[in-house]
Amino acid sequence: FIKLFIKNYILLACFFLATNNFALGTNEISHILKSSTVRISLWENYDTADKELYAGGSGIVLNKHKETYFILTNAHVLLSQFCLLDSVDEKCEDLLHDDSMTLTVDTTDSSFEYPVTDEDFIYWEDIDLAVIAIDGAMYEEMDDLKKLEIGGVWHPLQSVYSAGFPLVIGNYKNYRDIFYDSCVINAGIFD
Numbered sequence: 441f442i443k444l445f446i447k448n449y450i451l452l453a454c455f456f457l458a459t460n461n462f463a464l465g466t467n468e469i470s471h472i473l474k475s476s477t478v479r480i481s482l483w484e485n486y487d488t489a490d491k492e493l494y495a496g497g498s499g500i501v502l503n504k505h506k507e508t509y510f511i512l513t514n515a516h517v518l519l520s521q522f523c524l525l526d527s528v529d530e531k532c533e534d535l536l537h538d539d540s541m542t543l544t545v546d547t548t549d550s551s552f553e554y555p556v557t558d559e560d561f562i563y564w565e566d567i568d569l570a571v572i573a574i575d576g577a578m579y580e581e582m583d584d585l586k587k588l589e590i591g592g593v594w595h596p597l598q599s600v601y602s603a604g605f606p607l608v609i610g611n612y613k614n615y616r617d618i619f620y621d622s623c624v625i626n627a628g629i630f631d
Contacts, residue, residue, distance in 0.1 A: 486542035498604030
């Protein structure tokens with residue numbers, strides 16, 4: 441009995457040391473997510489007093505090369521119609537928003553909004569992903585957007601965190617607030 445108890449205790453101790461050894465505090469995690477998560481907004485009448493939020497989404501700063509920030513988001517956030525989600529029609533065509541709409545990127549703490557044109561992003565037709573490139577050299581001043589480091593070993597019972605600017609009841613307003621969530625991986629991840 442004592443051998444079994446000691447063996448189980450050592451196994452349990454090793455498990456907790458392995459899973460918590462690299463754990464970050466909640467405050468540090470929220471700071472990382474806050475500085476790397478961007479709000480993507482689609483505006484009607486952007487340059488007028490009647491500026492109104494039409495749609496929106498979220499993204500993360502995935503990389504920075506020289507003065508250019510690369511932001512990962514979903515294709516459906518940037519398109520008026522995205523066939524992978526909007527239609528099963530074989531003749532479906534992905535559509536950009538019309539020229540009267542303005543796409544912008546910012547963060548909760550941004551001093552600026554960064555307008556995005558159709559030439560500033562690419563998307564994939566067979567998966568719901570897109571990448572926006574913001575050239576910081578175009579701006580005299582720019583917020584310090586931090587890239588989010590992704591990678592490492594994934595294992596069951598590891599905590600996973602997410603953040604974004606969802607369009608949900610109570611958050612459907614100009615300059616939506618950031619929301620955070622966490623969960624625990626409950627299965628093995630192989631790819």
